[in-house]
Amino acid sequence: MKSVKVTILGKQFPLKVKDSEEETMKRIAHYVDDKFRQYKKELNKQPDTTVMSLAALAIAEELFEERKQNRELNQQEEKVMEKVNGSLEEFVDEITS
Template sequence: MKSIKITILGKQYPLKVEESEEESMQRIAGYVDDKFRQYKKELNKQPDTTIMTLAALSIAEELFEERKRNRELNQQEDKVLQNVNESLENFIEEIRE
């Protein structure tokens, strides 16, 4: 494990991550920081806890939408593969006749 520091809204947080995950975690932290700053700019009179909560909900919504899209794509892929398999089976049957 490797110790790193990430910065979100100007505050540093120490984390322990696998070396292979360091770059990814830095990108994730940057994304979270950007989202928090965006909300802070839009809601500058709100306390940081409110801003962080709303930003976290927004990030979670993005995650859920991506998961939904991923499921839909997997379902479409399954249908396409099923059609290809059926077509191949039909083709093989025609050849055998």
């Protein structure tokens, strides 16, 4: 495990991550920081906890939407593979008969 410091809204947070995950965690922290800053700019009169909560909800919404799209793509892939397999079975039946 490696100790990494990330900065979000000007505050440093120490994290323990696997060596192989260091760059990924830094990119994630940078993304979260950007999102928080965007919301802080838009909601400058709101307390940080409100800004962070709303930004966290927005990030979670993005995640849920990506998961939904991923499920839909997987379902489409399964349908295509079923068609391909069916076609291959028909072809094999034709050439072996």
